[in-house]
Amino acid sequence: MALATRTDRRPSLARTLWVSTVGKKTVMAVTGLIMLGYLVAHMYGNLKIFFGLDAFNEYAHWLRTMGEPMLHYEWALWIVRVVLVVAVVLHGVCAYQLSRRDLAARPSKYVHKRPRASYATRTMRWGGIILALFIVWHILDLTTGTVHTGGFQSGRPYQNVVDTFSTWYGNVIYIVAMLALGLHIRHGFWSAAQTLGVGNATRDRVLKATANVLALVLTAGFVAVPVAVMTGVVS
Template identity: 70%
Template sequence: MAVSGLVLLAYLVAHMLGNLKVFLGAGELNGYAAWLRTVGQPFLGYAWFLWLARLVLLAAVLVHAVAAYQLSRRDLAARPVGYRHRRRRASYATRTMRWGGVILALFVVWHILDLTTLTVNPRAEAGHPYQNIVASFSTWYGGGIYCLAMLALGLHVRHGFWSAAQTLGLNNPRRDRVLKFTANGLALLLTAGFLSVPIAVMTGVVR
C-alpha cells in the first residue's frame, strides 16, 4: 500500500504541474497535451507512452485499493469488539482516511468521464484540453465536485505520506519532524495547486 501510494503521489505532483500550464494560455496547455502523445517517438508509437502511464496508474490504484481492503479486514479481525472508551488522539485526516479513499475513487471515475472520454462534459472538444477544462469548471457542479475532491485529496496525502514513511521504516525520532513537515507541505501544495485551476475558471481569471 505504501509503495503504490508513493507511485500515485509522484503522478499527482507531475499532473498538478501540467495542470498549472492552464495559466499560460490555451496554446501552452494544448501543446503540452499533444506532446504527451509523442513522448518516446520514434522508438514508441503515437500515444504509447500515455497508455503505458495509464496502465501503471491503473495497476497502482488497484494495488492500493486491494491493500486498503485487506488492511481494513485485518484491523476488524484483530479487534472485533470496539474499545469501551475512545480517545480522539488521531487527526481528522487519519479518522477520515477510508472514506476519503472512497470519495477519491468515485472522483477518478467522474474525472475520466469529464476530461478524458468527455462523456459528461457539456461543451467538450476533442484535442482541446484547455477549452474542456474551462467548459467543465464553468458549471457549478463541475467546479464543485473537483474542489471537494481536492480537499479530500489533501487530507489523504497528508496522512498517507506519513503512514508510508512509517511502513517503509524511514521514520525515527530525528526525522519525524522533517517527515511531518514534508507531509503537510505536500498536502498543502497539491491542494492549493489543484484548487487554483477551477477557482481561476470560476472567477474568470482563466476563460
C-alpha cells in the same frame, strides 16, 4: 510420495509478502509513492493553463507524443495509464483488506469514545472512496467526454477544462475531491515513510513537515485551476 511433495512445498516470496500485514502495508506505501509522483507531474501540467490556450493544448499534445520516435503515438501515455491503474487497484485492494483485518481484530466497540487518531487518519477510508469515485468521474468528463457538459471537443483540452469548471457542480466535485486528496496525502506520506523504515527520532519532524507541505501545495495547485475559471482569470 506425491502428497509429501505438496506438503513440503513452500509458498513463494511474493505470496508470503501479499498475505502478510507488513507486505500489504509495503505495497500500499510503494503504490502510494508512485501515485504521489504522478500527482506532482499532473499538477505541474495543469498549471500550464495559466500560460494560455496554446501552451496548455501543446502540453496535452506532448503527452501523446512523448517518447517518439522510439515509442509510437500515445504508447508512453498508455504505459503511464497502465502503471497507474495497477497502482490504484493494488492500493485499494490492500487498503480494503487491511481495514477488514483491523475490524476483525477488534470486533467489539471501545469502551471509551476518545479519538485514537488524527482527523486525517479517521477520514482516510471515506477519503479513499471519494477519490475513487472522483477518478471515475474525472476520466468520463475530461478523457472520454461521456459526462462532459457543453460539448466535449477532442483535441481541445483547454476549452474542455473551462467548460467543466464553468458549472457549479463541476467545481464542487473537483474541490471536495482535492480536499480529500490533501488529507490522504498528509497521512499517507507519513505512513509510507514509517512502513518503509525511513522515519526515526530525528527525521520524524522533517517527514511530518514534508507531508504537510506536499498536501498543501498539491491541494492549492489543483484547486487553483477551477478557482481561476470561476473568477475569470482563465476563460
